Amino acid sequence: MVDKIIAKDLNCWFGKACSVKGLNLSVHSNEILGIIGPSNSGKTTFLRMINRLNELSNNFKYDGSLMLDGVDLKQIDTETLRKRCGMVFALPLPLPMSIYENVGYGPLRHGIKSKKYIDEIVEKSLKAASLWDEVKDRLDSSAMKLSGGQQQRLCIARTLAVEPEVILYDEPCSGLDPISTAKVEEAMVELKKKYTIILVTNNVKQASRVSDRTAFFLMGEMVEIGKTADIFLSPKDKRTEGYIMGRYG
Amino acid sequence: MNPKLAQKIAFSLLFLVTLIIILPVLMIVFVIVKEGASAITWEFLFTAPKDGMRAGGIFPAIIGTLSIVLCAVAVTLPMGVMAAIYLNEYAKENLLTRIIKLSIVNLAGVPSVVYGLFGLAVFVMFLKMGVSIIAGALTLSIMELPVIITTSRNALNSVPQSFREASLSLGVSKWQTIRHVVLPNALPGIMTGAILSIARISGETAPILFTAAAFYVPHLPRSIFDQVMALPYHLYIISTQIPNMPKNITYGTALVLLVLVLAMSVSAISMRIYFRKKKKW
Numbered sequence A: 001m002v003d004k005i006i007a008k009d010l011n012c013w014f015g016k017a018c019s020v021k022g023l024n025l026s027v028h029s030n031e032i033l034g035i036i037g038p039s040n041s042g043k044t045t046f047l048r049m050i051n052r053l054n055e056l057s058n059n060f061k062y063d064g065s066l067m068l069d070g071v072d073l074k075q076i077d078t079e080t081l082r083k084r085c086g087m088v089f090a091l092p093l094p095l096p097m098s099i100y101e102n103v104g105y106g107p108l109r110h111g112i113k114s115k116k117y118i119d120e121i122v123e124k125s126l127k128a129a130s131l132w133d134e135v136k137d138r139l140d141s142s143a144m145k146l147s148g149g150q151q152q153r154l155c156i157a158r159t160l161a162v163e164p165e166v167i168l169y170d171e172p173c174s175g176l177d178p179i180s181t182a183k184v185e186e187a188m189v190e191l192k193k194k195y196t197i198i199l200v201t202n203n204v205k206q207a208s209r210v211s212d213r214t215a216f217f218l219m220g221e222m223v224e225i226g227k228t229a230d231i232f233l234s235p236k237d238k239r240t241e242g243y244i245m246g247r248y249g
Numbered sequence B: 001m002n003p004k005l006a007q008k009i010a011f012s013l014l015f016l017v018t019l020i021i022i023l024p025v026l027m028i029v030f031v032i033v034k035e036g037a038s039a040i041t042w043e044f045l046f047t048a049p050k051d052g053m054r055a056g057g058i059f060p061a062i063i064g065t066l067s068i069v070l071c072a073v074a075v076t077l078p079m080g081v082m083a084a085i086y087l088n089e090y091a092k093e094n095l096l097t098r099i100i101k102l103s104i105v106n107l108a109g110v111p112s113v114v115y116g117l118f119g120l121a122v123f124v125m126f127l128k129m130g131v132s133i134i135a136g137a138l139t140l141s142i143m144e145l146p147v148i149i150t151t152s153r154n155a156l157n158s159v160p161q162s163f164r165e166a167s168l169s170l171g172v173s174k175w176q177t178i179r180h181v182v183l184p185n186a187l188p189g190i191m192t193g194a195i196l197s198i199a200r201i202s203g204e205t206a207p208i209l210f211t212a213a214a215f216y217v218p219h220l221p222r223s224i225f226d227q228v229m230a231l232p233y234h235l236y237i238i239s240t241q242i243p244n245m246p247k248n249i250t251y252g253t254a255l256v257l258l259v260l261v262l263a264m265s266v267s268a269i270s271m272r273i274y275f276r277k278k279k280k281w
Helices: A044-052 A079-083 A099-109 A114-128 A148-159 A176-193 A204-210 A228-233 A240-246 B003-039 B044-048 B060-092 B095-109 B112-126 B131-157 B161-168 B174-202 B232-240 B248-276
Strands: A003-014 A015-026 A032-034 A060-068 A085-088 A166-170 A196-200 A215-220 A219-226
Touching: A003 A219, A003 B003, A003 B112, A015 A044, A015 A196, A015 A219, A032 A044, A032 A204, A044 A085, A044 A166, A044 A196, A060 B248, A079 A099, A079 A240, A085 A148, A085 B003, A085 B161, A099 A204, A099 A219, A114 A148, A114 A219, A114 B095, A148 A166, A148 A204, A176 A196, A176 A204, A176 B095, A196 A204, A204 A228, A215 A240, A215 B232, A219 A228, A219 A240, A228 A240, B003 B248, B044 B095, B060 B095, B060 B131, B060 B232, B060 B248, B095 B131, B112 B131, B161 B174, B174 B248
Parallel strands: A032 A196, A032 A215, A085 A166, A166 A196
Antiparallel strands: A003 A015, A003 A060, A215 A219
């Protein structure tokens, strides 16, 4: 088992508020790591540290180390890092352009000129996100016209189009109906063959359905991590048990 | 008091006040059209003034105003938009940024005649441009810069932060994100601001008084270093300095200026409506 991402003694702050405390965690290659926990537990902050999106806020700072393939993130150029670690946001965030342009946006900006090659990438990515059949006849219509679930799968396709190694899912199904959720989850399980996936979710059941290992975060600290079956059947910590049973959260 | 009656009185009062606000606008338009419409002929629009301005047309003034305004926009729009992009997308919150923002707010509050004197001192005399289109245009563009910067910043700011994050998260660089996602979506707002500025500076008199406008130039400008006649200044001259001025020429000139400004505002508004319909979020 190879560790794709390793966090060591990670602390971070927005201004004075500490959002992640003393985090030690490793993510294996080609696994789905589910991160569960109530809101404000630092799940999303951790996720956004991996692709350094937090650093768009002026008052963000952190210490400790975060490594991708054994290299500290600070030593990787931000654009390259974000290309390698794609992200799917909580709300579907299609850009205000056509379906085709959305998926082709990344490769085009990364300098791929051949229209034919981009066509291929668009088709391949939409297929991988199981959206191709629904949109293949209207690639030129606005992405804003798609339904919420389709938009979210479009965003997954857009992320896949830049060929990342890691996909960071930030509560990808929070705005979706059960059927769309099932489709997104299906795509996720299919994708882990090629990618390393971190899934932050508010939906405990979702983590139990798709993730290989699950971590439980509470108030900026990681309470417990382990094989999903172990976490759900015999949690070691009382707080984990309480959260999973739905006693708080 | 009976609440229904109170409501009726309140609404009537509000309606009345609203009416009073639009009354002057209607009256201005009515008076100018009534007094000036008879002066509008092809000759009036397309020839130079004759007989000490008392006859002939206002063609040089129309061309003068258009050339000053076009030059001013060509300078102020790119500068303003670039500054707005820097301030909105790149600038860190520090002392320098705060000073820049404060200057912009203050520049917007300076009376236009002060800009006129500034233009006279800097462009006309110090930089030896003389009284010319370019000196007037530069003066106007400095006056309009804060407005363009502010409207452009608002337009950029109204592009959702999430669009930027979506683009950045794909490893697309910040500049490409601005260039391909932020700017196209901010463009309608920027253009509306720009066109409203054009309308505003077309009617300005004080800033061009000492820097560009001439009392009487019988020919059209040959280069940007020529003096020109300008509509607002011409209007001021013929309504105050020339005895026995035919009334319809004065009002006709005002009408042309009004229509010019109105046409620009209408195009700004229709552009906004068009882009709003096209807006995809």
